[in-house]
Amino acid sequence: MTAQVLDGKATAAVIKAELTDRVAALATRGVRPGLATLLVGEDPGSQWYVTGKHKDCAEVGIASIREDLPADATQEQIEDAVRRLNDDPQCTGFIVQLPLPKGIDTHRVLELIDPAKDADGLHPTNLGRLVLRVNEPVDTPLPCTPRGIVELLSRHGIDLHGADVVVVGRGVTVGRTIGLLLTRREVNATVTLTHTGTEDLAEHTRNADVVIAAAGVPSVITADIVKPGAVVVDVGVSRLEDPETGRSRVVGDVDPGVQEIAAWVSPNPGGVGPMTRAMLLQNVVEMAERRLG
Ligand SMILES: Nc1nc(=O)c2c([nH]1)NC[C@@H]1CN(c3ccc(C(=O)N[C@@H](CCC(=O)O)C(=O)O)cc3)C=[N+]21
Numbered sequence: 001m002t003a004q005v006l007d008g009k010a011t012a013a014v015i016k017a018e019l020t021d022r023v024a025a026l027a028t029r030g031v032r033p034g035l036a037t038l039l040v041g042e043d044p045g046s047q048w049y050v051t052g053k054h055k056d057c058a059e060v061g062i063a064s065i066r067e068d069l070p071a072d073a074t075q076e077q078i079e080d081a082v083r084r085l086n087d088d089p090q091c092t093g094f095i096v097q098l099p100l101p102k103g104i105d106t107h108r109v110l111e112l113i114d115p116a117k118d119a120d121g122l123h124p125t126n127l128g129r130l131v132l133r134v135n136e137p138v139d140t141p142l143p144c145t146p147r148g149i150v151e152l153l154s155r156h157g158i159d160l161h162g163a164d165v166v167v168v169g170r171g172v173t174v175g176r177t178i179g180l181l182l183t184r185r186e187v188n189a190t191v192t193l194t195h196t197g198t199e200d201l202a203e204h205t206r207n208a209d210v211v212i213a214a215a216g217v218p219s220v221i222t223a224d225i226v227k228p229g230a231v232v233v234d235v236g237v238s239r240l241e242d243p244e245t246g247r248s249r250v251v252g253d254v255d256p257g258v259q260e261i262a263a264w265v266s267p268n269p270g271g272v273g274p275m276t277r278a279m280l281l282q283n284v285v286e287m288a289e290r291r292l293g
Pocket residue numbers: 049095096097098099120144250268269270271272273274275276277
């Protein structure tokens with residue numbers, strides 16, 4: 001038996017179609033959401049991601065603004081760019097593409113973002129509000145990858161009520177924040193957060209109904225440590241050089257053998273990545289809707 005596919009690409013397309021209608025409804029009320037990206041430096045991977053975000057915006061009718069700074073931009077120049085975007089009325093939400101070059105104080109840059117324009121949902125104010133109001137209707141932007149994972153599962157009819165979820169990896173963008181979404185009353189999962197200090201990872205994952213692998217370690221989740229019939233979400237992104245072609249390819253945290261034992265597996269690419277991008281658009285649309293009240 002092979003696992004069913006948690007199709008992030010197809011699900012993201014459905015969400016983008018819904019957002020297209022919401023953007024059109026905003027237009028009738030005179031509002032055009034606008035996403036800006038701030039990219040520092042010439043890293044090809046980062047440029048590729050940013051270009052993708054602008055394409056996504058065009059697809060749903062969101063205006064997009066691109067600010068690129070050279071790799072040797074100073075802390076002050078980067079902070080000035082953030083202030084400009086905070087003040088730009090065309091920009092209703094923006095992201096600072098990470099990572100920033102070495103020597104830049106990333107936290108200082110991110111804390112300068114106007115929380116009402118924080119499209120990533122990673123500003124300390126928004127993370128704090130999420131913690132404080134976790135079981136109230138959330139009226140702040142939410143972290144895109146965790147939100148995308150919860151949406152990917154719910155749109156495949158997977159009920160997490162009472163499920164034992166094991167999260168692997170304690171990074172800020174996924175591991176540390178996803179438990180906040182999964183333990184909201186309307187989701188009601190039980191969450192265990194594991195990390196490199198965990199004594200026996202396998203003991204945790206073998207008992208899990210759902211494994212969310214966000215460690216960034218290729219094939220850390222193998223078939224022998226997954227419960228038969230489990231749901232496995234592959235968030236990890238590692239780049240490995242293919243010795244035959246010399247080209248780099250993306251590999252996830254989930255070993256292909258897991259497909260023989262799990263009930264559901266998210267492909268990578270084609271799973272969580274497209275959902276993250278769709279949730280960025282959703283945050284931007286919601287921020288624009290909130291401005292109208
Ligand atoms: N401020 C900020 N916000 C981010 O959200 C952010 C960031 N910085 N820095 C980098 C990471 C990475 N990230 C991805 C989003 C989508 C895919 C994605 O859609 N991937 C495709 C293709 C993967 C491929 O072939 O390379 C897929 O999974 O199918 C990947 C990675 C957002 N990030």
